[in-house]
């Protein structure tokens with residue numbers, strides 16, 4: 001301020017810019033000479049040289065051939081060496097001998113070689129217990145003859161720049177550690193080292209908040225006495241729990257200047273004072289959403305509060321610590337999700353092999369056994385379909401909890417997916433304990449009623465068990481055999497427990513062989529269609545035939561659908577078989593038309609697997625196109641269970657089929673569980689009364705009532721109704737009397753070859 005006032009032009013002076021500049025420069029020199037008096041003539045070159053060298057913050061010095069100081073600027077004298085005059089002194093008078101020796105050798109080398117050494121990074125004591133970092137250049141000094149007479153040294157204090165550099169490098173290293181998933185303890189240790197390297201005389205620690213116990217958990221404090229640090233573990237956080245416990249409690253930094261007197265440390269002083277700590281500055285570590293995750297504390301040996309730089313560093317450090325913790329939590333979550341079932345929290349399939357393998361090792365060591373139990377809930381789908389997926393989820397969670405309650409800590413329960421679980425019973429068996437009793441207790445727990453959506457539901461399970469070492473040598477074999485045993489439980493009527501037997505293995509082998517035969521049959525087209533006529537009861541007219549598949553087995557002769565259809569469904573081969581049936585039936589019907597026979601509808605059975613195939617409608621269209629059959633002469637028979645598996649999807653698919661022009665019928669009506677409200681949404685033409693309701697007609701009053709009800713329901717919905725399995729005149733008359741529209745059954749004809757139908761169709765009316 002004063003300087004600029006002195007530099008203003010005197011009153012009345014010219015305002016020519018050049019003159020003003022010169023005048024200002026004159027005044028500046030005068031002012032500088034006044035403020036920083038230097039001996040000599042301010043108009044001489046030497047005067048300005050000295051001013052420049054003395055007032056520059058960098059260090060300048062000259063040394064003679066023996067590395068004795070000849071001259072040094074003010075910065076060297078007052079700042080670096082804290083001396084009044086350095087002339088004649090050496091670095092050995094000023095620095096530790098090793099450092100002085102190092103400088104001496106460098107300088108001697110420069111003078112010997114005549115080569116300067118530029119931009120050397122050197123560290124010297126800063127006089128406060130720390131180090132000062134210098135960027136030094138030393139050059140040989142020559143006289144007029146060119147002889148080296150000493151060295152010139154120029155140095156700049158780069159301590160702050162180095163500190164910043166260290167900080168940035170340290171931050172980058174920490175972020176790298178976080179990115180590669182280094183353990184949290186290692187990340188925090190590196191973080192503390194970084195902070196301790198930045199702030200003199202502090203010792204750092206990182207504590208985490210245990211959210212369940214609301215207490216402190218020690219993680220890293222590389223330079224704190226472990227005896228002290230571990231004692232912190234488990235202390236509940238609170239409004240006056242030292243600096244860290246209080247910072248976590250308040251969610252804000254807590255800086256305690258003197259541990260010995262601060263009330264926040266009342267009751268905790270023995271954790272710090274005996275170790276020589278007087279101050280403790282702590283900042284909470286927050287999550288991105290602001291939740292307190294832990295704290296970072298800095299202990300100091302002298303009382304006092306943190307500088308602004310220190311507070312900024314604490315802020316940076318807690319920010320990085322928060323990222324590290326959240327990254328670890330996310331990773332833990334990903335790991336958990338990868339290895340656990342999200343719905344039940346149980347380990348998933350990925351953990352099973354490992355668990356069985358370690359159980360096998362333990363069993364080998366103890367000469368013991370293990371049991372692998374494969375569990376499949378019976379009729380779980382029914383719960384899902386009737387009460388909804390939410391109820392299904394609740395059921396799975398409930399049975400999981402119940403099974404866990406029956407297990408010991410050394411046992412495992414794994415959810416494989418859907419309604420399939422595996423229980424692994426390991427460890428020594430208790431005296432008198434029977435394995436089957438334990439397994440039955442698990443089955444019983446599953447079967448206890450569950451309240452779902454206001455309904456009391458009872459779900460049983462089928463269980464198959466394989467034992468180590470008898471039933472398998474490794475996880476794969478044990479699981480496969482337990483699975484086989486579980487299938488046997490299903491086969492014998494579900495709600496059962498079966499231990500694996502060798503016979504099961506051979507029957508599985510048999511199935512595999514059968515599957516191969518069926519595959520070969522598809523390739524060789526070993527199938528044939530028989531057709532069963534359907535008659536209009538009013539006209540006596542054969543208006544349709546149902547196509548029924550047979551397998552012309554090369555060794556076993558003609559096999560009925562019951563021998564292979566459900567097997568083909570289980571193995572997924574039904575898709576190809578169904579396609580063949582569809583193509584053959586369309587082709588045959590077109591051939592009848594081309595042969596001039598009266599038009600009939602050919603009715604083809606559709607299995608659940610076919611109906612679920614996404615491109616099935618296109619394949620129906622293709623069969624029609626390729627055969628040249630008009631769509632109205634094809635009917636597809638869907639069972640109630642096929643439709644009810646997913647009503648919404650079924651209705652959409654049925655509309656696409658309807659758009660093609662084909663007819664749709666619901667087969668085996670009455671055996672499934674069609675909801676009446678859903679039924680009216682189905683674009684079907686006919687209901688087929690199941691054979692089981694027809695066979696005891698007209699005598700069985702229940703069947704009679706059911707048949708009448710189905711006929712009436714069909715008519716109410718403006719649908720035709722056909723009765724299947726009609727074998728007697730009495731059945732026919734009853735059905736006619738009840739208003740049934742059409743019949744199919746042995747009374748009319750057994751399923752016959754295509755030629756048989758040709759003959760039948762040529763008869764005008766039956």
Ligand SMILES: Nc1nc2c(ncn2[C@@H]2O[C@H](COP(=O)(O)O[C@H]3[C@@H](O)[C@H](n4cnc5c(=O)[nH]c(N)nc54)O[C@@H]3COP(=O)(O)O)[C@@H](O)[C@H]2O)c(=O)[nH]1
Pocket residue numbers: 532546547548549560561562565578581605606607667668691724725726727744745746747751
């Ligand atoms: N997905 C496919 N399923 C098919 C196919 N072909 C048949 N099937 C399914 O197999 C089931 C059994 O068929 P099948 O052994 O041919 O039996 C049919 C008739 O022979 C029998 N029937 C007909 N009338 C009578 C009778 O008066 N008495 C009596 N005891 N049985 C009789 O019923 C069967 C026809 O039933 P439906 O299909 O319900 O009309 C068969 O049910 C089909 O589900 C195929 O190509 N694909």
